Amino acid sequence: MSLRILVVKLSSLGDVVHAMPAVQDLRAAHPDARIDWVVESAFVSLVSRCEGVGRVIACDLRRWRKSPLSSSTRREWGVFKAALRQVRYDVVIDLQGLTKSALVAWLAHTTQTGRRIAMANQTEGSGYEAPTRWVADKAIQLEPHVHAVQRSRLLCAAALGYAVQGPAEFGLRPAAGALSRAVALPVQPSLGSNPFVPRKPVVALVHGTSRADKQWPVSSWVALGQRLNHSGFTVALAHGSAAELATSQAIAAALDDAWVWPPMTLDALVDTMAACAGVVGVDSGLSHIAVALGLPHVQIYNFDTAWRTGPGFDALGDPATAAKQVSVFAAPQPELNAVWQAWESLETPVFCR
Numbered sequence: 154m155s156l157r158i159l160v161v162k163l164s165s166l167g168d169v170v171h172a173m174p175a176v177q178d179l180r181a182a183h184p185d186a187r188i189d190w191v192v193e194s195a196f197v198s199l200v201s202r203c204e205g206v207g208r209v210i211a212c213d214l215r216r217w218r219k220s221p222l223s224s225s226t227r228r229e230w231g232v233f234k235a236a237l238r239q240v241r242y243d244v245v246i247d248l249q250g251l252t253k254s255a256l257v258a259w260l261a262h263t264t265q266t267g268r269r270i271a272m273a274n275q276t277e278g279s280g281y282e283a284p285t286r287w288v289a290d291k292a293i294q295l296e297p298h299v300h301a302v303q304r305s306r307l308l309c310a311a312a313l314g315y316a317v318q319g320p321a322e323f324g325l326r327p328a329a330g331a332l333s334r335a336v337a338l339p340v341q342p343s344l345g346s347n348p349f350v351p352r353k354p355v356v357a358l359v360h361g362t363s364r365a366d367k368q369w370p371v372s373s374w375v376a377l378g379q380r381l382n383h384s385g386f387t388v389a390l391a392h393g394s395a396a397e398l399a400t401s402q403a404i405a406a407a408l409d410d411a412w413v414w415p416p417m418t419l420d421a422l423v424d425t426m427a428a429c430a431g432v433v434g435v436d437s438g439l440s441h442i443a444v445a446l447g448l449p450h451v452q453i454y455n456f457d458t459a460w461r462t463g464p465g466f467d468a469l470g471d472p473a474t475a476a477k478q479v480s481v482f483a484a485p486q487p488e489l490n491a492v493w494q495a496w497e498s499l500e501t502p503v504f505c506r
Contacts, residue, residue: 160191172248178318191257242264245258255289273286374404391422426448430448431496432451449500
């Protein structure tokens with residue numbers, strides 16, 4: 154009988170993406186395993202795109218905590234518990250390491266020989282709370298200095314007794330026929346409607362982030378966009394809030410060929426980004442999606458944390474040879490020329506270079 158495995162990784166967007174390679178490792182080691190995943194409802198559509206994931210169980214703990222005694226919360230909590238306990242699992246793996254994920258792991262039903270697995274310690278730069286190991290049948294000690302992607306891979310490997318092998322594979326795929334449903338690039342006035350004029354490739358700029366100290370100056374985005382335009386690329390600008398939309402519009406106004414993306418669902422965003430020739434972005438969930446999609450990508454860091462979450466580093470955060478994705482770090486922020494040189498070092502469309 155195939156193993157039933159439950160992965161618990163609730164949030165946030167970048168952390169959810171970083172857990173996807175562990176699922177691909179589980180599939181390779183146990184091809185017949187049936188893998189389910191508990192995640193915050195905002196990321197259900199994303200996890201549904203992860204190859205090898207069966208049921209995706211939506212959880213809204215973040216919202217439920219705001220009104221724990223309301224009738225709607227009690228009702229939704231009951232629906233969630235029923236879905237969670239619908240299956241008995243052979244292995245429940247808490248990849249989050251927090252009290253909220255420990256609660257979910259504890260609530261899940263296991264088989265008579267089933268086990269709950271968690272981390273026994275905190276790794277550098279990551280959140281960790283003791284209840285995760287209190288409810289575990291087995292708590293696994295990890296190397297403290299480890300990349301976020303590798304942390305999940307190592308935990309799953311130790312839980313099921315296999316070795317981590319090869320580079321990370323995310324298994325994130327656009328939906329079937331997604332490229333044809335991606336948000337269409339507006340026709341540029343200079344191109345008119347001539348069908349024989351090739352559409353220029355698009356590079357997405359991801360300037361938005363939840364932390365102001367992770368941002369890159371608008372003037373630098375404008376200068377980068379101008380260089381991309383001169384190199385033959387259309388620039389697309391992502392946004393997730395009114396403030397980010399205003400920034401996108403300000404950058405676009407200073408460029409010759411720019412496209413401010415309309416508001417999109419996470420599904421549409423993944424599909425539209427997958428159609429891009431590349432992405433340059435700050436440390437954010439959208440940038441990590443670009444990595445997972447295998448796009449040419451430069452990720453910009455104002456702090457020395459690229460070794461832990463960025464592309465271009467090996468399992469222990471040492472620089473790795475990267476032909477397609479790199480991180481750039483400097484304080485207070487990387488200079489334009491450093492980011493441009495990183496972009497030019499990547500494997501991007503040759504005719505646009």
